Amino acid sequence: MKEIKLVKRLKKIGLALALMLYPLFAGFAFAVHPNLSSLQIDTPIADKIAEFHNNTQLHNGHLFMLAGVPLLIIIAVHFMRLLENRSAWWGLIGGILAVSGAIILAVDKAALCLVPSALDTLSEIQYQAMIPGITAMFAGKGGLWVLHLLPILPVGFVLLSIGLLRAKALPLQISIPILIGSLLMANPDIDLIGLIATSFLALGFFQYAICLFRTDGTTLMNEV
Secondary structure (H helix, E strand, C coil), X not given: CHXXXXXHHHHHHHHHHHHHHHHHHHHHHHHCCCCCCCCCCCCCHHHHHHHHCCCHHHHHHHHHHHHCHHHHHXXXXXXXXXXXXXXXXXXXXXXXXXXXXXXXXXXXXXXXXXXXXXXXXXXXXXXXXXXXXXXXXXXXXXXXXXXXXXXXXXXXXXXXXXHHHHHCCCCHHHHHHHHHXXXXXXXXXXXXXXXXXXXXXXXXXXXXXXXXXXXXXXCCCCCC
């Protein structure tokens, strides 16, 4: 019995940490983007390559975003469990989309962030010779077409958020900021809006995490 309680306690702490760390990781990743105040939607690929080249801070930001992927999956699966009895379809469909989108996000950061950071170790002459290949990556050529499905990530969290509201699974002061953040995250890759969206997610996630630390796990949910 003590072992079961300990496991439940550790799971709850792990969930709370995921809720707190993801907005911090994502917020840092958005904040270090160059030209953060720009609202331009279709940035030319040549400009993107120039932004990434020898930008260690940006590479580190994307590494933090990659580290946030398993945290997103933990959060999405938990929200699915909260909706098992009420608004179950919202939880099921939203959870599938959110988890699938999180996996695509990992592919995005691996292909378009970790790979360019490796190419930065080349000499400038060697790097320039790689430009056609880098351009093909940023254009989503070949199997990278899957990156065009990345919008299913915010769509999944929007559906989960709506399900949480319909089921009254969480207090409004928690579920509404999560919904607003999820809606704003579904923007055409504008970093400033992404940072604002992350701020709303943080507002909801942090409150929930604090509740998890303060309660015995039965006030806001049946099981973690």
